[in-house]
Amino acid sequence: MAAGLIAPQLLILLFFFFIPSWKALSLSFVQVDPFGGRQIFVGLENFTSLLSSPEYRASAWFTLWFTVVQNVALISISLLLAFATDYIVRCRTVYKSIILLPYAIAPVISGVLWAFLFNPAVGPIAQWIHAAGLPWDPNRRPMDAQILLIVASVWKYICYNYIFLVASLLAVPRSLLEAATLDGAGPVRRFFTISMPLIAPTLLFLVVMNFVHGLFETFGIIDAVTRGGPGGSTNSLVYKVYQDGFVMLDLGSSAAQSVILMGIAILFTILQFRGIGRKVNYQV
Numbered sequence: 645m646a647a648g649l650i651a652p653q654l655l656i657l658l659f660f661f662f663i664p665s666w667k668a669l670s671l672s673f674v675q676v677d678p679f680g681g682r683q684i685f686v687g688l689e690n691f692t693s694l695l696s697s698p699e700y701r702a703s704a705w706f707t708l709w710f711t712v713v714q715n716v717a718l719i720s721i722s723l724l725l726a727f728a729t730d731y732i733v734r735c736r737t738v739y740k741s742i743i744l745l746p747y748a749i750a751p752v753i754s755g756v757l758w759a760f761l762f763n764p765a766v767g768p769i770a771q772w773i774h775a776a777g778l779p780w781d782p783n784r785r786p787m788d789a790q791i792l793l794i795v796a797s798v799w800k801y802i803c804y805n806y807i808f809l810v811a812s813l814l815a816v817p818r819s820l821l822e823a824a825t826l827d828g829a830g831p832v833r834r835f836f837t838i839s840m841p842l843i844a845p846t847l848l849f850l851v852v853m854n855f856v857h858g859l860f861e862t863f864g865i866i867d868a869v870t871r872g873g874p875g876g877s878t879n880s881l882v883y884k885v886y887q888d889g890f891v892m893l894d895l896g897s898s899a900a901q902s903v904i905l906m907g908i909a910i911l912f913t914i915l916q917f918r919g920i921g922r923k924v925n926y927q928v
Contacts, residue, residue, distance in 0.1 A: 711858030755868030
């Protein structure tokens with residue numbers, strides 16, 4: 645009975661995780677011609693070439709910077725919105741619907757939308773920036789392109805964080821909040837001294853999921869907005885796997901990159917659970 649219940653999930657993991665992972669690991673030790681007809685075993689050469697490549701190190705640095713900034717922005721803004729939900733009396737349903745709306749939009753559509761809004765020639769937001777006397781051109785300025793990607797990614801995935809935080813805040817015992825109110829604690833103090841410690845498990849979950857999202861799920865937005873440019877300044881690790889494997893047809897290097905990326909995700913997830921998880925109280 646138990647085996648039958650978990651069989652569908654095990655099959656999904658087998659065909660969409662374990663088999664592709666094994667294939668990527670086996671390809672990372674060989675050089676393959678573009679048509680896949682011949683393989684030459686090269687050992688660790690693919691990995692050493694990557695680690696000694698300035699382009700790959702720049703891609704890794706951008707991925708780390710992008711993931712950390714996006715994670716902080718997602719948690720901070722979604723916490724603020726979830727906190728504000730408790731103090732909206734009228735049109736609360738409309739407020740929630742507006743925040744949740746971006747989750748129904750595909751990442752590519754989200755990227756195209758923000759690319760148009762910030763387009764230096766016709767974008768309305770770009771025109772406001774120029775009117776304020778500030779330079780803006782994500783097609784030529786690397787920092788502008790990176791800011792645009794962060795804005796598009798945060799807007800797309802903030803609703804995911806918002807859903808979990810609103811649900812966790814609703815689970816906070818009202819008796820504790822009412823007792824703190826009688827003791828003279830204001831809304832902000834109640835939030836940081838009572839609500840925040842109780843929703844810490846949810847925050848830990850979101851930090852881990854946002855990190856995974858920053859590593860893997862930004863491909864669609866990057867491909868729609870910058871395609872890794874300008875000058876490779878927004879070429880994240882997952883997008884570089886695609887470019888080297890499906891554009892440059894360097895399957896061995898692409899497989900080695902995917903193995904390194906998977907290792908980074910597993911390592912940082914373990915570190916987050918060991919570092920942040922110890923400070924989380926799972927008892928209410």
